[in-house]
Amino acid sequence: MGHGFKVDSSFWELFGDTEIAVLTAYDINNQDDSKVPADLLNKANEKALQWVSQDPISDNPVIQDWRQAFRKFKTKKGARCAVENLLKRAKQGKGVGKINPVVDIYNSVSLEWAFPIGGEDLDQIKGKVELTVSAGGEKFFPIGEDEYEDTLPGEVIYRDDQAVLSRCMAWRDSARVEVTAATKNLIFYMENINPERHADHQQAIQLLQKRLHDYLDIDTNLYILTKEHSTVDFQ
Template structure:
């Protein structure tokens, strides 16, 4: 058995955060027959409701994440992943189709304005920790070959090998990224706004429903991690 564990160092900074975690097994990432052709186009349009005002930083969802990122050390220019999605939608340069799995979870992320990570379970080594980096932990971002190092005080996800997500929910690691050949997935989706608790649960349910309806994949029961429930067991 392996776990995703939220360390005390994280709770010391963010005591009110809730994180939805879930897994999916036996995936066929080539089967997109039931994915609506306009899924991503519609999601990009829905996403605009979260960022109606200029500049984008004053919209509550974006402002909350910007404020959170000021509480720990980040790489210069790092923004939460959902801000990037919303910015693209706002500027009519919305995210396009990538592969069936990514398209489905991106559609949820856009429509509900929460970051969603999907990591290849079979590539995770040991337990996953959401923690504060000591500095020097290695990381290879998706789409790049150059190895980076986490900064001291940076919030990261890591497994027993290296960092799998830098600056909390900014960029994911190429090593554990889902691909066309991924068979098993670990999802996590963070909510930093207590008043959006219901939205967060609805987004998790939407993810589960869309994977079932569009991809014929059953996501395991949703678990909400918080300061009173700090770990989740997953089995490869």
Template sequence: MSQFIVEKPFWNIFPEVRIALIRVTGLDNHQSIPDSILSEANAHVADLIPEDPISANPFIREWREAFRKFKTKKGARCAVENLLKRAKNGNPVRSINPLVDLYNAFSLRTGYPCGSMDTAALKGDIRLTVAEGGEPFHAISEAEPEPALPGEVIYEDEKGVISRCWCWRDAERVETRDDSTAVTMYIECLKPEWQADHEKAVNELTDQIEKYLGAKTETVFIDIDHNVADYD
């Protein structure tokens, strides 16, 4: 059994973080979902982040402050900031595949970042930790690999980094694809006062995955006192 492990170097920086770890099995990622799920999420982004510039919104400001606490590639932000900014500026997030559309819509509605990895492509344990530097990483849609920086928060498995700068960019190797039948998802909650809303939102997302994509989901919440869980 492979495990999802959040290591001490991460907790030294972010002791209050809580993460929803979601195991999705029996996924049929060729099913259709209502177009309205993604289109309505795009259309109502201003409800979540009404202020301009985007950095004036408290939710975004909290994530930017978090990213100042560790080494990042220049310009790296929490992935959800880019989604929200695009939609608010009239460039709606496009459809990719049913599962990705569901969790992108979730992020647009709630502001919580969501990572999704094809479980079959993962190798061994997943670790959320701080990079020593040089760990291999090849981002989705990029021509060349680019290793992690020393002091950077990363998710990694035995083959290398699967998400750089915490929740910024995912690796092409573990990308959720049309033919993915099992995925491992994680959704971070940065602040304790967000936890009730975070848990409610996660439950709504897993309900949609089960309803529309015929999958089974299991969710475990990870925190500093419960920092290990099986994912496969």
């Protein structure tokens, strides 16, 4: 079965105004970081502070957007959107550090524009990526953990034909599909749940594409998914 991306109607019932940018890239080299600026993440962590100037962190509009979104579905206790975790670290002076070139680039864009960005190894994905609402009890193997977890009934998840890829929408990724130095083919997705941030979302997409191209010679294919266009097959 070929790869693709689809959003189930159960998701649109909760988040009908969401737009999701999906990007793919093929035959990439994720081992040469010679053109990635050494201070890329330091600058991104500084720029991130503009999004979280208020105290407590939950008072900031981009954080509030995601806090409210997470109240619409069943979540594991303490789960927060991935971008809140990044911005919180930046605010605390514990900004995210280097991992590998591709991950560093998408983390830098996530920090500068305050959108969650998921990046995964496309070769490890079985069939289509699906954004849906879990019936519960689906297996998830988180990065950095030895034990699997079960999803909750009503939890928004990303999954493929084999198992869960990300819990609580944009919270935590599966170890199976993480981007490594050996990754050759990629998929990214970036959600915007606030229609008023449409222009920001467009600029974040363009910056991600530009940095991947300029620093790693990676050209991307872009697809925008909405309630009216909720599935795509990758060429």
